[in-house]
Amino acid sequence: MSTLQKALVLPVKQGTFTLQSINIPTPGSGQLLVKVHAAALNPADWIVQKYGILVENYPTVLGSDIAGIVEAVGDGVQGFEQGDRVFSQGSIDGLRAGFQQYSLFNVNITAKIPADMTFDQAATIPLGLATAARGLYTSSAPESSESEGTQLTAPWEGDGRGKYTGKPLVVFGASSSVGQYVLQLARLSGFSPIIGTASLRHTDYLKSLGATHIIDRALPADSLRSEVEKITSEPLEVIYNVVPQAATQDIAFDLLAPSGCLVTVLPLAKAEYSKRVIWVPRNHAVVVSLYKALPDLLKEAAIRPNRVVLLHGGLNGVVGGLEQLENNLVSGVKLVVRPQETA
Numbered sequence: 001m002s003t004l005q006k007a008l009v010l011p012v013k014q015g016t017f018t019l020q021s022i023n024i025p026t027p028g029s030g031q032l033l034v035k036v037h038a039a040a041l042n043p044a045d046w047i048v049q050k051y052g053i054l055v056e057n058y059p060t061v062l063g064s065d066i067a068g069i070v071e072a073v074g075d076g077v078q079g080f081e082q083g084d085r086v087f088s089q090g091s092i093d094g095l096r097a098g099f100q101q102y103s104l105f106n107v108n109i110t111a112k113i114p115a116d117m118t119f120d121q122a123a124t125i126p127l128g129l130a131t132a133a134r135g136l137y138t139s140s141a142p143e144s145s146e147s148e149g150t151q152l153t154a155p156w157e158g159d160g161r162g163k164y165t166g167k168p169l170v171v172f173g174a175s176s177s178v179g180q181y182v183l184q185l186a187r188l189s190g191f192s193p194i195i196g197t198a199s200l201r202h203t204d205y206l207k208s209l210g211a212t213h214i215i216d217r218a219l220p221a222d223s224l225r226s227e228v229e230k231i232t233s234e235p236l237e238v239i240y241n242v243v244p245q246a247a248t249q250d251i252a253f254d255l256l257a258p259s260g261c262l263v264t265v266l267p268l269a270k271a272e273y274s275k276r277v278i279w280v281p282r283n284h285a286v287v288v289s290l291y292k293a294l295p296d297l298l299k300e301a302a303i304r305p306n307r308v309v310l311l312h313g314g315l316n317g318v319v320g321g322l323e324q325l326e327n328n329l330v331s332g333v334k335l336v337v338r339p340q341e342t343a
């Protein structure tokens with residue numbers, strides 16, 4: 001095997017993505033080396049490049065959603081072997097990244113891909129699902145500094161499955177990648193009704209993932225509020241806002257019960273909160289516990305991947321895809337590239 005691979009490198013902060021030949025890394029203890037067959041694109045990838053945030057060390061490689069085949073196994077690894085089809089969430093260290101032909105995976109956040117799932121589909125799962133889980137279930141993580149999380153028990157832990165039957169949940173941005181996983185986890189938790197905002201063309205699909213009601217996200221703020229209130233008069237203890245806009249945040253905040261918790265994907269300015277608002281916490285423990293449960297959840301199709309739009313040209317497709325994401329042209333699907341097809 002060659003010691004070199006093609007990678008889409010971000011050479012300096014706010015630099016230009018450049019296709020380069022770089023070394024294939026060696027797996028350390030508890031790691032796998034994976035030949036990357038599919039990598040999904042996320043808003044964070046263009047946000048890092050444009051604003052120079054989140055990543056400190058350059059050159060680096062981005063791409064948080066990765067699926068492929070195990071090429072080599074590091075020391076101490078159990079349960080995985082060469083040839084396994086796997087997916088994992090990448091990181092900002094450049095080594096565990098999707099926009100390259102070989103990536104390292106940490107085994108504690110790696111899952112095997114079911115036989116009936118493609119690499120492209122599997123690559124849509126990691127970041128969106130983990131973000132949904134971290135936002136909804138952080139209170140179950142012992143090491144978390146977020147004492148003020150949702151206080152919900154995850155459906156894969158203890159008596160968590162179906163625990164919140166009869167309680168309503170609202171997700172603003174239900175057709176986003178993260179929103180689709182919030183719907184699926186909310187269904188496993190038993191929430192009902194599960195109310196989402198999205199473009200109405202996605203209604204049937206989002207109902208298949210767990211939404212009981214979809215409200216047209218184009219309605220004016222007052223109508224969004226009154227449509228939710230028509231569906232449920234129960235106190236809204238949990239609202240998950242995946243839309244990074246102040247206007248949506250305000251509606252969500254108004255609808256929230258005084259004792260409730262609003263989860264947001266990005267920190268949004270609001271001078272003082274009179275109710276609990278949490279920015280999706282970093283919570284590695286909940287993600288590790290999720291990955292232990294994932295094989296069973298995937299087997300029973302309780303968690304399904306996002307719908308895929310494949311970008312052509314291998315890693316050369318990434319930059320155009322990130323432009324689509326930045327310009328809000330991605331609707332209800334996940335963009336995916338196949339690094340091995342890079343010319």
Ligand SMILES: NC(=O)c1ccc[n+]([C@@H]2O[C@H](COP(=O)([O-])OP(=O)(O)OC[C@H]3O[C@@H](n4cnc5c(N)ncnc54)[C@H](OP(=O)(O)O)[C@@H]3O)[C@@H](O)[C@H]2O)c1
Nearest residue numbers: 043131173175176177178198199217243244265280331332
């Ligand atoms: N904190 C974290 O760890 C973390 C992790 C992952 C993502 N994020 C952030 O979470 C956000 C979503 O990420 P993603 O990957 O899920 O995004 P995405 O799939 O690219 O989001 C696109 C979707 O957003 C929906 N949307 C846009 N404006 C909306 C509005 N006003 N109301 C309702 N829906 C709206 C669109 O809905 P329609 O097509 O139905 O119109 C579209 O389906 C991004 O801001 C991202 O940076 C944060």
